[in-house]
Amino acid sequence: xxxxxxxxxxxxxxxxxxxxxxxxxxxxxxxxxxxxxxxxxxxxxxxxxxxxxxxxxxxxxxxxxxxxxxxxxxxxxxxxxxxxxxxxxxxxxxxxxxxxxxxxxxxxxxxxxxxxxxxxxxxxxxxxxxxxxxxxxxxxxxxxxxxxxxxxxxxxxxxxxxxxxxxxxxxxxxxxxxxxxxxxxxxxxxxxxxxxxxxxxxxxxxxxx
Amino acid sequence: xxxxxxxxxxxxxxxxxxxxxxxxxxxxxxxxxxxxxxxxxxxxxxxxxxxxxxxxxxxxxxxxxxxxxxxxxxxxxxxxxxxxxxxxxxxxxxxxxxxxxxxxxxxxxxxxxxxxxxxxxxxxxxxxxxxxxxxxxxxxxxxxxxxxxxxxxxxxxxxxxxxxxxxxxxxxxxxxxxxxxxxxxxxxxxxxxxxxxxxxxxxxxxxxx
Numbered sequence: 001x002x003x004x005x006x007x008x009x010x011x012x013x014x015x016x017x018x019x020x021x022x023x024x025x026x027x028x029x030x031x032x033x034x035x036x037x038x039x040x041x042x043x044x045x046x047x048x049x050x051x052x053x054x055x056x057x058x059x060x061x062x063x064x065x066x067x068x069x070x071x072x073x074x075x076x077x078x079x080x081x082x083x084x085x086x087x088x089x090x091x092x093x094x095x096x097x098x099x100x101x102x103x104x105x106x107x108x109x110x111x112x113x114x115x116x117x118x119x120x121x122x123x124x125x126x127x128x129x130x131x132x133x134x135x136x137x138x139x140x141x142x143x144x145x146x147x148x149x150x151x152x153x154x155x156x157x158x159x160x161x162x163x164x165x166x167x168x169x170x171x172x173x174x175x176x177x178x179x180x181x182x183x184x185x186x187x188x189x190x191x192x193x194x195x196x197x198x199x200x201x202x203x204x205x206x207x208x209x
Numbered sequence: 210x211x212x213x214x215x216x217x218x219x220x221x222x223x224x225x226x227x228x229x230x231x232x233x234x235x236x237x238x239x240x241x242x243x244x245x246x247x248x249x250x251x252x253x254x255x256x257x258x259x260x261x262x263x264x265x266x267x268x269x270x271x272x273x274x275x276x277x278x279x280x281x282x283x284x285x286x287x288x289x290x291x292x293x294x295x296x297x298x299x300x301x302x303x304x305x306x307x308x309x310x311x312x313x314x315x316x317x318x319x320x321x322x323x324x325x326x327x328x329x330x331x332x333x334x335x336x337x338x339x340x341x342x343x344x345x346x347x348x349x350x351x352x353x354x355x356x357x358x359x360x361x362x363x364x365x366x367x368x369x370x371x372x373x374x375x376x377x378x379x380x381x382x383x384x385x386x387x388x389x390x391x392x393x394x395x396x397x398x399x400x401x402x403x404x405x406x407x408x409x410x411x412x413x414x415x416x417x418x
Contacts, residue, residue: 009221010214010284013243017250017280024251025360028244032364034222035237041226042233071226075219147378151234151371155241158367161411162360168418169356202370209377 004078021089026081029162030074030123036130036156037071039148040064043141056140063136070129074159077123081166084119088112113174117183120166127163128190130156131197138204150205157198164191213287230298235290238371239283239332245339245365246280248357252350265349272345279338283368286332290375293328297321322383326392329375336372337399339365340406347413359414366407373400 004012004023012031016023044064047053053060091112094105134156137149167187174180213221213232221240225232253273256262262269300321303314343365346358376396383389 005219006217008215008217009240009243009287012218013247013280013284016244017247017254017277019251019254021255021354024354025248025357028248028360028364031218031244032241032367034218035225035240038222038226039234039237042228045226045228046230068226071222075222078218145230145233147374148234150374151237154367154370155237158241158363161363165356165359165414165418168415172418205374206377209374209381 004082005075022082022085023078024081024085025162026085026120026123026166027078029120029127029159029166030077030081032155032159032162033123033127033130034071034074034078036127036134036152036159037067037074039152039155040067040130040133040137041071043137043145043149043152046145047140047142050142053140053142059136059140063133063140067130067133070126070133074123074126074130077119077126080119081123084112084116088116110175113170114176114179117167117170117174117180120163120170121183121187123163124160124167124187124190127156127160128194131160131194131201135197135201135204138201138208143208146205146208150202153198153201153205157194160190160194213291214284231291231294232287233290233294234371235294235329235332235375236287238329238336238368238375239286239290241364241368241371242332242336242339243280243283243287245336245343245361245368246276246283248361248364249276249339249342249346250280252346252354252358252361255354256349256351259351262349262351268345268349272342272349276339276342279335279342283332283335283339286328286335289328290332293321293325297325319384322379323385323388326376326379326383326389329372329379330392330396332372333369333376333396333399336365336369337403340369340403340410344406344410344413347410347417352417355414355417359411362407362410362414366403369399369403 041064044060047060048057091108096102096105134149134152141149171180171184250273253269256269257266300317305311305314343358343361350358380389380393
């Protein structure tokens, strides 16, 4: 089966809409984050080489490298979400006829639930990073494409808020509350700073239109 | 050249990131809106037919029809954004050697700028509609996939805020201020109600996790 990233947009949307459990919101979050990173790159690519923006060119060259690396990370997360979901479903399907089987099944579920908490948390972190990269694009990028930096920040923030829901669902089922609370605390910090940042960056773009 | 919707996600992202002016933020906004509509459909498809949700089934069947129609509309908008941008660029490329040529060029630009204001406004309206559809999914959908309704509302809202930037840029260049202000007023109304609605719907989902 081909990877989601290799499927057409239309087919991805068909599969998202279908009654199959995957791809779902976790993959959609990663696609939004990857769109954000791609739009930061677009702003860089349309700024670099323009004499008017020569002063910011070194900074935008660095930004482009960061945005492209982040885009690859986020593209990988489209699949990672499906993989960990499938793994979790496989655990729920384990036999539970004896106490021993029940104990093993529960242990496996708890172990994969930790992964299923960390995978969307990594996506949330990558989206929060995309929010920060869009700030540089909004502040330093070519004014002719500054709206694309505004689209980038909205896509990144939506990806973060979306990934957050998957962290929260899976963390809620974890028995290891110390682990769960640590991940939720990290997520809370990301959400809090990104909310302010996203509003601020969007306004920076609005003021330049 | 094949349409964007028929390209792989990875190729779309490559083209988004490239120094080509299209696809840009306008197409990304339509993709976000289409993801939102697809996720509303997913919630419907995973609720319809479940005995536990029999009471809401008729309403979710109607919602599914609306979400699928909206998804097709938004998929069409991925291309519409590129088409109107290309048309605008063609106008800017018209000759301006004589006063007559200058007048014709300016008239053509102003005419296509109206279209270039209406195209993202239509996308903004479709995304605002996706916000409203996600409310029903969040309130009535299968609890097992309720987070997907939360992702839908974030994607829809990000699509709306993104399309809004393109309305604002193009409206700013319009000489017909009566037309421009009418579109901006309509957009303002959409943004105001969607901001409250999106926060509210996201919280509905959060409370159910």
